[in-house]
Amino acid sequence: MSSPEILLNRDAEGLVHAVAARLITRLIDAQVAGGIAQVVLTGGRVAAKVYGAVAESPARHAIDWRRVEFWWGDERFLPAGDPERNETQARDALLSHVDVDPARVHPMAADSGQGPEAAAEAYAAELAASGVRTFDVLMLGVGPDGHVASLFPGYPELAEQDRWAVAVHDSPKPPPTRVSLTFPTLGRSREVWFVVSGDDKADAVATAVSGGDVPAATPRGLDRTLWLLDDAAASRLKSS
Numbered sequence: 539m540s541s542p543e544i545l546l547n548r549d550a551e552g553l554v555h556a557v558a559a560r561l562i563t564r565l566i567d568a569q570v571a572g573g574i575a576q577v578v579l580t581g582g583r584v585a586a587k588v589y590g591a592v593a594e595s596p597a598r599h600a601i602d603w604r605r606v607e608f609w610w611g612d613e614r615f616l617p618a619g620d621p622e623r624n625e626t627q628a629r630d631a632l633l634s635h636v637d638v639d640p641a642r643v644h645p646m647a648a649d650s651g652q653g654p655e656a657a658a659e660a661y662a663a664e665l666a667a668s669g670v671r672t673f674d675v676l677m678l679g680v681g682p683d684g685h686v687a688s689l690f691p692g693y694p695e696l697a698e699q700d701r702w703a704v705a706v707h708d709s710p711k712p713p714p715t716r717v718s719l720t721f722p723t724l725g726r727s728r729e730v731w732f733v734v735s736g737d738d739k740a741d742a743v744a745t746a747v748s749g750g751d752v753p754a755a756t757p758r759g760l761d762r763t764l765w766l767l768d769d770a771a772a773s774r775l776k777s778s
């Protein structure tokens with residue numbers, strides 16, 4: 539299990555471009571090492587900008603996009619195509635601009651009346667059937683309350699140790715119904731990247747990095763745990 543490393547950028551724009559460049563390099567390295575790069579995407583505002591920056595980067599052509607397998611760490615349980623779905627954001631910003639193999643894109647199910655429990659079970663089954671044991675990179679946003687994926691402070695899903703994915707009800711952040719990977723599943727990642735911008739997240743970042751009582755303190759990469767921050771998000775970290 540790796541210790542947190544802090545990587546600072548002056549502002550949100552610098553952060554977005556630094557993470558985009560790092561993601562491109564990570565995917566190339568993973569393909570060189572293992573053939574298929576396994577990436578877990580997050581939702582949220584910064585992530586969408588990172589995906590857009592990747593799509594616009596000339597370096598994107600160095601990736602064999604048909605050999606990238608896309609997973610999601612969580613999903614807002616909404617009908618297919620809803621603009622608030624993490625899947626929709628990633629498709630609009632990146633996946634529809636590069637030559638992905640549709641069979642390697644694994645969104646969590648949209649709300650079609652089956653319920654989030656069934657969606658979570660289906661996702662766990664899809665992950666199991668894929669045979670993927672470790673992810674090369676897991677991207678995570680962090681909420682001002684310290685949530686990651688859709689694992690919120692005080693919620694019972696934090697304690698889940700057996701299931702790979704769970705339904706989340708009454709989320710404090712809209713929409714109220716979600717599906718999330720659990721901590722044991724998130725922990726199957728070689729590299730965990732927390733990508734965080736803005737001073738509204740600064741307290742959560744400081745608490746998580748110091749190992750305090752927020753969900754973001756838990757996920758650690760098998761090889762590396764990176765906190766990719768702008769100066770505002772890092773403003774409450776104690777200098778050491």
Ligand SMILES: O=C1O[C@H](COP(=O)(O)O)[C@@H](O)[C@H](O)[C@H]1O
Pocket residue numbers: 580581582583584585612613614624678679680681686687688711
């Ligand atoms: O709802 C969600 O929000 C978080 C963070 O989003 P942000 O806009 O504050 O950056 C995100 O990590 C999560 O995947 C998403 O479902």
